[in-house]
Amino acid sequence: MKKMIGAVAGVAAMLMAGSALAADSVTLQLKWVTQAQFDGYYVAKAKGYYDEAGLDVTLKPGGPDIAPEQVIAGGGADVIVDWIAAALSARDKGLPLVNIAQPFAHSGLMLTCLKSSGIKTSEDFKGKTLGVWFFGNELPFYAWMKQLGLPTEGGADGVTVIKQAFNVDPLLQKQADCISTMNYNEYNQVLEAGIPADDLVVFKYDDVGVSLLEDGLYVMEDSLKDPAFVDKMAKFVKASMKGFDYAAANPEEAAEIILDNDDTGAQTMEHQVSMAKEIAKLTEGSDGTLDMGKYEQSVKILLDAGVISKEPEGAYTTAVTDKAKAM
Structure with a gap:
């Protein structure tokens, strides 16, 4: 009997190990430190949404001396949170970043x-x-x-x-x-x-006519040539937006999750709850799909200002969000 129990336990362990190995790894570089600005990602991880999607997600906090564009260029992340001004400026200089989703529908x-x-x-x-x-x-x-x-x-x-x-x-x-x-x-x-x-x-900035898209998700262009990567990103975006929706409906719980992940101890419950409520306004109505009107407005502003030298080509794709919506 003990041998049978041991054998069953061994099979279970092997199945669990196989499941863990089957999970697709994703490393996300955040634009700033751990805070409710990114509560959708932290909530998705804490509530098991990434696990359900078969993803093993690592969230890398940013900071004042961390440029997400440099991190992904160096192979330190699969996907980054970035503002369109920085992403298109980097692309204009030769770093082929592509917007795959736009969780923030509004500028803060x-x-x-x-x-x-x-x-x-x-x-x-x-x-x-x-x-x-x-x-x-x-x-x-x-x-x-x-x-x-x-x-x-x-x-x-x-x-x-x-x-x-x-x-x-x-x-x-x-x-x-x-x-x-x-x-x-x-x-x-x-x-x-x-x-x-x-x-x-x-x-x-929304009111003065220079509203630019913030907190989009960007990857390297070559990565999108791999259908498996596109599929992985679609799962990631869908699970992340589920996290943002949950955080919007439960700002106090979202704030608690942020505090649980704040290694610095610098964040406070009151401030994170307040932030979570404001972030909910910026993601309201978004499923991650890029608003082309706002994209074109952002490009025009950046062109007029000389931030980018030419109209960008291939700077966004709807393949990821289209697939996410079909899941």
Whole structure:
């Protein structure tokens, strides 16, 4: 009897091992640190959606010195989360990135200014100091400044740009009149620091006509030549969007999952819940399909600003999301 039980256990172990080996591995490089901005991916992993799809997914947090484009170029990821400005700029320079899905249907990028700086409209930017994120995040800003006809080298008729770390210190310490913020993160940090909303002037990139697609999923073009890779990415996108939908409906649970995965201990429940609720607004109605109208708007802005030198060809594919929807 013991031998039979041992044999059954051995077979079960072999089956489990075979199942584990059968899982397709996927490494995703995130654009920033572990936070609710990426709750769809963390929820999909925690709730077993990736497992159900036969995927073994590794989520790699980003940071201020991590450029997703460089990571995937070096073979450190299969797919990355990136903004279209950075992705198309990289493609224009020879890195063949392709958008396979667009989980974020809306932009959360804003420029947040102190009323005490005297800024009421964009006409008041002249002579002011503006905090800007880099590593690709500066591209929408420069597109906007070019549209406004404002030099970015300083002076009375231009703006002075400071390289902003991924925090709100320049505004709190009065080093800048305005800083870059996301509606789901840094803006709330400003409020949490004690500056009331009535003391702020906010410019949403959506509202000022330079809205660019954010947080899309990008892969290397050559990878798409493999039907098995396309199939794997379709499963990944479908499971990830299921994660975003669950997070939108359960922001508190999503925030708990984020905290469970935050190795730094820097995140707080209150802030992550707030972020999860704002992220739900950005992914609302999205199944990952790229909105061609917004894609074309983004391309036009980047072309007009000189961020890219020519109309991109082959910079997106619907093959992955088409397959995901058919699953």
